Amino acid sequence: MSSATSKNVLILGANSDVAKQALLLYAAKDYHITAASRSTDELNSFITEHAIQGQVDVVYFDAVDYTSHRPFYDDLPQKPTIVVYAAGFLKNNEEALQEWKGSYQMMQVHYCGAVSILNIIATDTQNTHLENIIGLSSLSGVRGRKSNFIYGSTKAAFTQYLAGLRQYLFDRKIRVNVIVAGYIRSKMTEGLDLPESLILEPAFIARSVVNPGKQFTIVPGFKWKIIYHILKLLPESLVAKLP
Ligand SMILES: NC(=O)c1ccc[n+]([C@@H]2O[C@H](COP(=O)([O-])OP(=O)(O)OC[C@H]3O[C@@H](n4cnc5c(N)ncnc54)[C@H](OP(=O)(O)O)[C@@H]3O)[C@@H](O)[C@H]2O)c1
Numbered sequence: 001m002s003s004a005t006s007k008n009v010l011i012l013g014a015n016s017d018v019a020k021q022a023l024l025l026y027a028a029k030d031y032h033i034t035a036a037s038r039s040t041d042e043l044n045s046f047i048t049e050h051a052i053q054g055q056v057d058v059v060y061f062d063a064v065d066y067t068s069h070r071p072f073y074d075d076l077p078q079k080p081t082i083v084v085y086a087a088g089f090l091k092n093n094e095e096a097l098q099e100w101k102g103s104y105q106m107m108q109v110h111y112c113g114a115v116s117i118l119n120i121i122a123t124d125t126q127n128t129h130l131e132n133i134i135g136l137s138s139l140s141g142v143r144g145r146k147s148n149f150i151y152g153s154t155k156a157a158f159t160q161y162l163a164g165l166r167q168y169l170f171d172r173k174i175r176v177n178v179i180v181a182g183y184i185r186s187k188m189t190e191g192l193d194l195p196e197s198l199i200l201e202p203a204f205i206a207r208s209v210v211n212p213g214k215q216f217t218i219v220p221g222f223k224w225k226i227i228y229h230i231l232k233l234l235p236e237s238l239v240a241k242l243p
Contacts, residue, residue: 010080013087017186021206036061063113110154182224
């Protein structure tokens with residue numbers, strides 16, 4: 001159980017490889033963590049393996065079960081100081097184009113689910129402890145590209161939501177950050193043929209999650225920072241030549 005003084009971190013989609021590394025970093029800072037996930041057994045094993053059971057509560061959370069979000073939030077024993085939204089789902093663009101289910105699931109996990117739970121959290125003005133909301137988004141959301149525009153567009157929507165939420169919460173001194181990540185070595189990218197020199201480790205991304213700073217957009221890794229800035233500036237005719 002948490003002490004009255006410790007910060008409480010709520011991680012949504014906590015069985016993500018990045019989220020688990022962030023969880024360890026928060027635990028090392030002596031924070032109390034509420035790890036919310038569909039995969040509670042897997043998370044409990046991870047927490048036991050790292051001997052941090054005393055600092056972590058594991059709770060069931062499904063990002064796409066919208067009607068459960070209000071009771072989920074109301075039942076939290078301690079309202080969060082920090083919230084991390086890490087849930088993610090990737091379906092290959094070609095498959096998603098052919099099969100609505102995959103497209104819809106990406107929309108649900110990255111946008112609808114995030115908006116549903118974060119609206120509830122953000123409008124709880126009784127929670128005066130809330131300091132920071134951090135969302136895990138993607139470079140795929142920066143420009144529409146033919147190889148991944150369905151996943152990318154759901155991440156673009158999430159990023160824009162967070163940008164507005166940041167403005168909305170400014171007067172309450174609640175900071176909102178978005179992690180705009182490139183390739184990460186995680187369950188999501190397993191089996192994909194990605195350039196090794198551009199793949200970042202979950203622990204590296206997790207350091208940005210846990211120490212986000214004041215800027216809204218955080219792009220972990222210097223190579224990805226360069227790619228991000230080029231992508232932002234590139235004329236549409238050149239973006240069209242990219243995969
Ligand atoms: N991997 C990359 O290259 C990359 C790049 C940029 C951004 N990102 C984003 O970074 C975040 C973390 O991803 P990751 O790389 O750590 O991949 P990951 O290990 O595959 O994590 C994704 C997590 O999302 C959870 N999730 C999916 N649907 C959910 C739902 N309906 N409710 C609750 N949780 C759900 C999964 O839960 P289960 O464990 O229960 O299946 C999984 O643990 C994601 O938002 C992802 O889109 C990833």
